[in-house]
Amino acid sequence: MVNWLRKFLVCLGKAHDANAGTRAEDYPENIWSEDLVRHSSGECSMAMVRGNKHVEDRCHVVVTPAGTFFGVYDGHGGSAASQFVLDHLHTNFTRILQEAGGVMSDEVLRNAFSETENEFIELIRKQFSLMPAIAAIGSCVLVGVLWGKDLYLANLGDCRAVMGGLMEGQIWRERAMTVDHNARSSDIRKELQEAHPDVPDVVLKRGVWRVKGNLQVTRSIGDAYLKFPEFSLNTISRYKIKKPIVRPVVRADPEITKTVLHKDDRFIVFATDGLWDELSNTAVDLIVRGEPRPGIARTLIRRALEVAATKNKMTYEQLKRLDEGQRDRRPIHDDMTVIVVFFDQAAPGEEPMVSYTLGNAGPSSNPGAGPSSSSTGASSSSNAGPSSNPGAGASSSSNAGASSSSNAGPSSNPGAGASSSSNAGASSSSNAGASSSSNAGPSSNPGAGPSSSSNAGASSSSNAGIVLYYH
Template sequence: MNSSNINFVLNTYLKLDLNCRGKLLINIYKNNVFVNQKCGFTSSCYRYFRTSHEAAQAPLKDGVTVLPTPQEVTITLRKNEFNKEFIQGSVKSYDSNQLASNDPIEDTRSEAMCKQTAGLLMGIFDGHGGPACAQVVSKRLLNYIAAALLPYEQLQTYINEGAPDSLLETFNDKTKMVEDLKYKYSKSFKQYLAELAADDKEINIKTSLEKAIMSLDSDLSKEVVDPYNSDGFINPKTLSVALSGAVACVSHIDGPHLHIANVGDCNAVLGTMTEENEWVAKKITKEHNAENFDELKRIWNEHPDSERKTVIRRDRLLGELAPLRSIGDYRYKWSAELLSKLAVPYIGNKAIPAHYYTPPYLTAMPDIYYHRLTPKDKFLIIASDGLWDMMTPLQAVKLVGEHMKGKVFFNLLKLPKKNIQLGDIDELLVHRKESLKSKPKDKNAATHLIRHAIGGTEYGVDHSRLAHLLSLAPDVSRMFRDDMTVTVAYFDAEFLRQCPS
C-alpha cells in the first residue's frame, strides 16, 4: 500500500469513535487483514489488497484529499434504493437498498408476490467467496418456495401447463440469468417439480420453506457432479456457484402470519410499539455462527470427539468459514475424493480444507421462525450482517420508528377540513415548521439505516466520517465495513386489527 493510501486509511480510522476503532482492530486481528471474512480463501481473487498499490481512492488536489460533497454522498447512498406500495394485505409497502463494499458486491436481494397462492416473499442473500452463489440463489430460490407452497392439484396443473413465469410477480428484478445456464436451471426446476408432485402431503409453510432451500442447495451440487459423472465435463460457471456460498434470510408474509427462514448470519427484526409508545426490537432470528453455542454443540455432535479441536478453530468452521450454515460452499460438503476431482484442478490444493476427515461439515438446513402479527407490530427489518455489525437491533428499530414519524413531511400539506379558520391554519403551519426539523434526509428507510450505520455518531450523522468511508477503494473499504443490504416492510395496523384472533 503506498503512502497516500496509508494516510487516507489512517485519517479514516481517526474519524471513528473508540467503539468502531475497537471493532476494526478486532476484525483485522481475526482475519489477518488478507483473508475474506467468511470464506477463508487466500488465493489472489479473494484478498482484500489484491491491487492495493494501484487502488483508486478519493481524488487529491494539491496533495490534499478531496472528499465528496453531501450531495455526492446522497447520490451514492440512493443509487440502489427501491420502494413498492401495495393496495391490500398486511404489508402496506416496503423500502429496500444496498451499498457495496466489495467489488463486485456479494450481497443480493429479491422480493416477489406469490401469484397462485397467498403471500409476499422477501429475501436477503449475503455471498462469500465471490458473488456467484448469492446471485444464483436470489434468482432461483423464491420460485422453489412458491412451487413448494402449491397444493397438490394446483401443482399438477402448473406442471402440465409448464408456465414458469406464472408463479411470481417479481419487483425490482434487474439481474439477468446467464444464457447458457438458463436451460440447465430450467431442467433442474422441472425435476424438482416432479419430486414435489410425487409427495402428496398437506401443505405446511415450514416444511415447504425447508424443502425449497434444501432442494436448491442440492441442485447446485448436482449441476456440477452429474455432467462430470456422465461425460467427465466440468462447467466452470456451475462449479464457481457451488464452491462459493451464500447465507439467506427469507420472509413469507400472508395476512397476520409471518414465517422467517434463516440460514447463516443475516437477521430479521420486528419493530413493535408498546402501549406506552416506546419502541421494542424483537429479534426473530438467531445467527448460525460461533457465538451460537447450540450451533457449536450441533456440529461437535455430528463429528467424532477426535475432531473437537479441529472442526471449530478460531471461531470458524475448520478454521475458515464464519457462518456455520450456508447454501453452496461445497468445499465443506463434498467428499475429499470428489473435491480432488472437481475443485483441486481449478483452485489448487487449498480446495480441501485442513483436517477434512468426516464431511459434510456444513448444511443449508434453515431454522424456521413463526410470529403472528398484531397491530403493535409496525415493521420488519431484514438485513445482511453488514448492517448488524454497525448497529444493534434496537438502534435500527428506533431509527426506522423516528423515520416513520418524520417521513410524513415528504408529503404535501393537506388541510384537515374545508371551513378551517385562518388562525388554525397559522397554528398548523407553525407546528409543521417546527416538526420539519425531524424530517429525515432520505425518504427510503433502508437508505436512512445505511446512512446512520456508516456515518452515525451519538450526536447524529457525521458527514466527514460518512464521506471518508464512502471514499475508500474496495480493497481498503472491506477493512471498515461489509456490503449492506436492507429491506424494511411496513405493516397495515388496521388490516391486522381486523384479522380474527
Template structure:
C-alpha cells in the same frame, strides 16, 4: 547486475541463513484469472540454490578444545599460516509485493454496481457495496416478490449475503421465490393444507432444494463457483399480511418492531454458537477452530449454515430455523439485513432509526446503511424494510 556486500555485515550472519528459503511462486486470484508479474528476482535463482543451511540444533554443536598457552621460542620457527578463505554470503532476497494491477481494480469498480435501491407499496430496499480492499463486486442480493406464485395474498421478501463470490446469492435470489411457491403449492395438493407446520415445512424444503440445485449447477461448471456460498433470511407474508413466516440460515437477521421494541426473529448461525459447534464436531471430520479470535468451521468459514459451500459439506448445511408470527396491530416494521449492518448497529438502534422514517421507507433504509458505514463497516450492506400495517397485499 552486480552488487557489493560489506564483509562481516550482521545481516548475513550465519544465525540468519536459516531464514533465507526459496520463494514460492506468488499468485493473486481474481475471478478465475491469475495475475503473475514477472519477478525481478529471477536472475538470483541460481544463487538461491547455493544457500547453505546450518543446523541450529544445540545437539549438533561441540565445544571447542581448550587453547594451550603458546611457546614463545616456537613462534619464530612456525611457518606462516595461509589466510582463511571465507565463503561469500548469499545475497539478501527481498520479495516484491504482488498486488492486483490498478487498472484491473479500476475496471472492476467501473463495471460493478455500488448501490441498488428498490421501492414498492409498503416496502423499500437499499444495498451498498463495501469498500474493503478486496471487494471488487457486490456480493449481496435481495428479493421483493409480491403476489408470490400468482397469489396476491402472499409475498416473499429476502436478503442474501454472498461469500466467496456473488454466484450463490445471485442463484438464490433468482430461484428461491419460484421454489418456495412450488413447495407451497405441493403442500396444498398433498393434503398438508396451509397450516403453520405445513407452511414451515414447505419453506424448509425450499431452502434445501435451492442448495441442492445450486450445488448441481456449480458442479457442472468450474470449481470456483462451487466453492461460494450465501447466508439467507426470508420473510413470507401470507393471508393478506396477517401471518409472517421468517426463516434464516447464516448471519443475515430479521428484526421485528413490536410497539417500538426490537424483537429478533432469527438467531445468527455462527461457529461461536455452542450448539452449532457441538453439531459440527459430532459429524465425522467436523472441526471448529478459533482463528485469531474468530471461530471458523474447519478453520475457514465463520458461519455454519447457508446455501452453497460445497467444499464444507456436510458441516455447513442449508437447514433453516423458522419462526411464525401472527401480525397484530402492534407489529409495525420488519427489518431484514445482512451482517454488514448488524455487526455495527444493534437491533433496538435499527428499529429506532427506521421508525423515525415511517413515512419514507427508502430514507429509512439509507439511514441504516449510513449508520453502519459511519461506524467503520467495510462489508456489503443490504437492508430491506417492510411496513406491516400498510397491508400492501390486500
C-alpha cells in the same frame, strides 16, 4: 386453481417506472435503493451498498394478492451462489406452493430450500473438474413470507431479522426473530461440536471462530467442500483442511419460524450481516422509529457507513470518495443490504402482483453510472417474473426473477420488456449459476473464488442496480 394463484402465474408485463433507477440522482451517495413500495399488508423500503469490489449481496421482494415474499441473500466467495438463489429459490417456492394447492406451510419453505440446494450442488458436481473453486462458493439466505397475518421466516447463515413493536400494548421493544448461524456464537459452536463429537477440529479459531478453520457461517447454500468429500479442495491452500470431512459439517436446512402478527407488531428489518456489524438491534430499531419512512432502508445504510467510517478514523465524506477511484471498500465495511417492512394491517388481496429486485448483478462500481440503461422493464419473456406456463412456477426458465440482459436494471424504454440477451442470471441454460464463459460461474483461477469477474453466476457487467416489475 385458486384465483390468486392464477393471477400469480400470468405475467401482464406492465412496467412500474421506465426511468426509475437510470438517473444518477436516483442513487445519492452510491447507495442503491427503492425508497417506498407497497406490499400485501403495508409498505417496504429496500437499499444496498457495495463493500466488496463487486457486490455479492442480492435481494428481492415479490408481492401477490395473497402475500409477500422477501429474500435477502449474502454470497461469499463471489456472487455466483447468491445469484443462483435469487434465480431459483422463489421459482421453486412458487412451484411447490402450487403443488400444495396454495396452502402455505413450513414444509413449502423447507422443500424450496432443499431443492435450491440440490440444484446448486448438482451444478457444482458438473463443473467441479474444470473449476474446483466453485465448491467454495456459498450464500447465506434469509426469507420472509407474509401470508395474511402469519409471518414465516426461514434462515441459513448470519443475515438477521429484527422486529419492532409494542409489548402488551404499552412498552416498546425490539427482538431478533432469527438466530445467527455463525461460529462466533458459543451456542452455535456447542451445537456443531455436539453434532460432530468425532471431529475435534470441527470449529477452529483462526483470528475468529470458523468451521474447520475456514468458514464463519454454519449453514448455507453451497460450500460443497464442507459438505461432501468428493469436493475436497485440499489442493488449494486457502481451502485446505487438515482432516478431510466424511459427512457435512455445514448444514443447508433452514431454521423456520411462524409468527402470528399482532396489531402492535409495527415493522421488521431484514439485513445482511454488513449492517449488523455496524449497528446493534436497538440502534436499528431507534432509527426506524425516529426517521421518516420513505427511504428508511437507505437511512439505515448511511448510519452504518458513518459508524464504519468513524471506526476507521475517517469522515463519511472520505469514505464516499473511495468510490471515485474504484477502490475496494471491504477492509472498511462489508456489502450491506436492507429491507424494512412496515405492517399497516391492510387486508391481503388489495395489491397486484409486483416484483422488486435490487442488486440483480450488483450495483455498478462506477458511482456515476447508476444501473445500466439496458432494457429490462417487465416482460412476458420467461426470464422476467412469473411465467404464463403454470407448470413453470415463476418462470419457464431457471433464470426467473432476473433480467436476461447482462446489464440488468430498469429500462429506459418503457416498451422494451426484457432483453433477449442470454447473459443474465447465470446463463440461458437451465444450469445457470456457473459456466466456463467469463460471464457466468466461477473461474478456473483457484485464487479468485468463483470467477475472475466477481459477478460470477450473474454477468461480467457490474451495471445492474434495481430491477422493478409490475405483473
